[in-house]
Amino acid sequence: MSSRRPTAEQEAAVEAFRRGDDLVLQAGAGTGKTTTLTMLGAASRWQGRYLAFNRSIAREAQRRFRGNVRCSTAHALAFKAVGHRFEERMERPRMATAKLAQLLGITMNVTIGARHLRASTLCSLARDTVMQFCYSAADVLSRLHVPWPKGISDEHEHDQLVEIVLPLAERMWADLQTPDRGKVPFKHDHYLKMWALSRPRIYGEFLLLDEAQDTNPVVEQVFLAQGAHAQLVMVGDSAQAIYGWRGARDVMTGFQARQLALSHSFRFGPAVAAEANRWLTIAHAPIRLTGSPTVRSELAPVDTPKAILCRTNGGAIAEILTLLAGGRRVALAGRAAELRNLAEAARDLQAGRRTTHRELLLFSTWGEVQDYVEWDRDGRDLLPFVDVIDEHGVDVVLRTLSQLSSETQAEVIVSTAHAAKGREWPTVRIAGDFTEPDDPEDTSLGGDPAPGTIEPAEARLAYVAVTRAQYRLDLGGLSWINQHPEGERPASLAERRA
Numbered sequence: 001m002s003s004r005r006p007t008a009e010q011e012a013a014v015e016a017f018r019r020g021d022d023l024v025l026q027a028g029a030g031t032g033k034t035t036t037l038t039m040l041g042a043a044s045r046w047q048g049r050y051l052a053f054n055r056s057i058a059r060e061a062q063r064r065f066r067g068n069v070r071c072s073t074a075h076a077l078a079f080k081a082v083g084h085r086f087e088e089r090m091e092r093p094r095m096a097t098a099k100l101a102q103l104l105g106i107t108m109n110v111t112i113g114a115r116h117l118r119a120s121t122l123c124s125l126a127r128d129t130v131m132q133f134c135y136s137a138a139d140v141l142s143r144l145h146v147p148w149p150k151g152i153s154d155e156h157e158h159d160q161l162v163e164i165v166l167p168l169a170e171r172m173w174a175d176l177q178t179p180d181r182g183k184v185p186f187k188h189d190h191y192l193k194m195w196a197l198s199r200p201r202i203y204g205e206f207l208l209l210d211e212a213q214d215t216n217p218v219v220e221q222v223f224l225a226q227g228a229h230a231q232l233v234m235v236g237d238s239a240q241a242i243y244g245w246r247g248a249r250d251v252m253t254g255f256q257a258r259q260l261a262l263s264h265s266f267r268f269g270p271a272v273a274a275e276a277n278r279w280l281t282i283a284h285a286p287i288r289l290t291g292s293p294t295v296r297s298e299l300a301p302v303d304t305p306k307a308i309l310c311r312t313n314g315g316a317i318a319e320i321l322t323l324l325a326g327g328r329r330v331a332l333a334g335r336a337a338e339l340r341n342l343a344e345a346a347r348d349l350q351a352g353r354r355t356t357h358r359e360l361l362l363f364s365t366w367g368e369v370q371d372y373v374e375w376d377r378d379g380r381d382l383l384p385f386v387d388v389i390d391e392h393g394v395d396v397v398l399r400t401l402s403q404l405s406s407e408t409q410a411e412v413i414v415s416t417a418h419a420a421k422g423r424e425w426p427t428v429r430i431a432g433d434f435t436e437p438d439d440p441e442d443t444s445l446g447g448d449p450a451p452g453t454i455e456p457a458e459a460r461l462a463y464v465a466v467t468r469a470q471y472r473l474d475l476g477g478l479s480w481i482n483q484h485p486e487g488e489r490p491a492s493l494a495e496r497r498a
């Protein structure tokens with residue numbers, strides 16, 4: 001809990017909360033979101049619940065709230081109520097879909113339009129259908145959850161696909177209901193859906209939903225249903241949405257409640273705030289930030305930044321290789337240990353040995369893993385890692401990883417922008433893989449591609465990246481924005497006053 005004097009915006013949030021209003025709190029980068037939430041909790045004599053985006057945030061928040069607010073993730077609540085019964089099923093190794101098709105006796109091959117669909121593809125589409133259903137707020141599986149794979153071009157072809165895939169998906173969903181038997185790999189989002197379907201009541205007089213911009217429809221539905229007995233508060237930053245569950249309109253802007261903002265950033269001064277606002281404008285975000293007048297921040301080249309932020313994992317490995325070659329002590333934020341285990345599994349599989357990697361026991365070659373990440377929805381989380389290994393070679397990746405330091409020992413931390421969410425560093429450089437979009441239809445007189453339109457999703461990622469800096473930001477790979485037609489910087493408040 002902060003003993004600092006609340007800002008006018010924080011006071012307004014506490015005031016509205018005290019009145020019992022349902023709230024949407026748009027909290028920009030570095031605006032003291034958790035501090036503000038603890039102020040809300042402290043202003044209430046009731047019991048409440050804070051729903052966090054992941055386990056480590058929930059644990060950290062529990063330290064900061066007073067005893068009247070309990071902190072957890074939605075998955076943790078669902079696990080306690082339903083998921084624990086499926087623990088044994090969830091611990092089984094990953095399984096390629098061709099194997100699952102075999103186990104389920106799915107053997108047919110069909111032709112729809114110009115596409116030939118093999119049994120394993122149909123099985124994979126049925127699993128995707130079940131997953132779409134799990135993310136949705138629907139009560140029953142329906143044609144709406146059957147995907148439109150590339151090559152299925154019209155309603156008539158989709159109808160044919162639905163006729164085959166929907167019954168398979170229904171069979172899979174029935175298979176998933178048994179804790180001890182059943183063949184379909186059981187995922188955390190399966191028990192989350194079962195919990196949501198049970199119409200759970202979350203104990204507490206008020207409910208705070210954090211990172212609300214990335215909430216999927218199934219959690220949104222459970223959250224909104226608590227409105228029958230609890231005061232609801234959504235907190236987050238629409239401009240940091242990276243999952244896009246519902247296209248351009250995120251959960252926060254759609255919630256019928258009092259809309260408030262935290263726009264004063266304690267993290268950085270006016271210069272970084274102005275850069276943030278440039279990207280917020282491109283992203284059509286609902287808020288603009290002011291920097292802290294007492295924090296000196298500047299945009300300037302940094303030779304030895306504390307953090308280098310990359311767009312991709314491949315970009316991160318490339319940065320790490322350069323830094324190590326220069327004799328620097330480097331850490332990789334986020335999933336370094338996971339990457340090391342995978343690289344070891346890749347080395348075994350490439351050498352013709354089975355791997356002992358817990359999740360990859362069922363694969364006998366690296367090629368099978370490559371197919372799995374390319375074609376199976378379950379495997380998509382591994383795709384960036386597999387790409388890195390295929391691009392640089394397993395030996396280079398393993399050697400690189402073995403030379404990494406811990407974050408506390410490192411001179412410089414390399415991170416993807418995704419893994420940097422919620423973090424901050426005194427000096428930050430943006431890596432070279434944030435490239436300028438090209439307009440494929442147009443070339444300037446010299447034959448160079450003309451600048452293309454900046455996608456809002458890209459602008460949101462750039463916003464996350466630039467707002468990690470406290471004092472000095474080196475725009476590096478994003479410097480092209482200074483010449484881009486959309487890059488005109490809105491004058492900062494201080495500049496307008498001058």
Ligand SMILES: Nc1ncnc2c1ncn2[C@@H]1O[C@H](COP(=O)(O)OP(=O)(O)OP(=O)(O)O)[C@@H](O)[C@H]1O
Nearest residue numbers: 002004005006007029030031032033034035036266
């Ligand atoms: N009213 C205030 N006056 C001075 N400093 C404040 C105030 N409110 C928050 N802060 C400071 O702002 C910083 C960030 O706050 P906090 O830890 O609550 O943010 P967060 O939840 O990590 O999220 P974010 O940084 O994205 O806002 C902290 O150093 C905190 O002390």
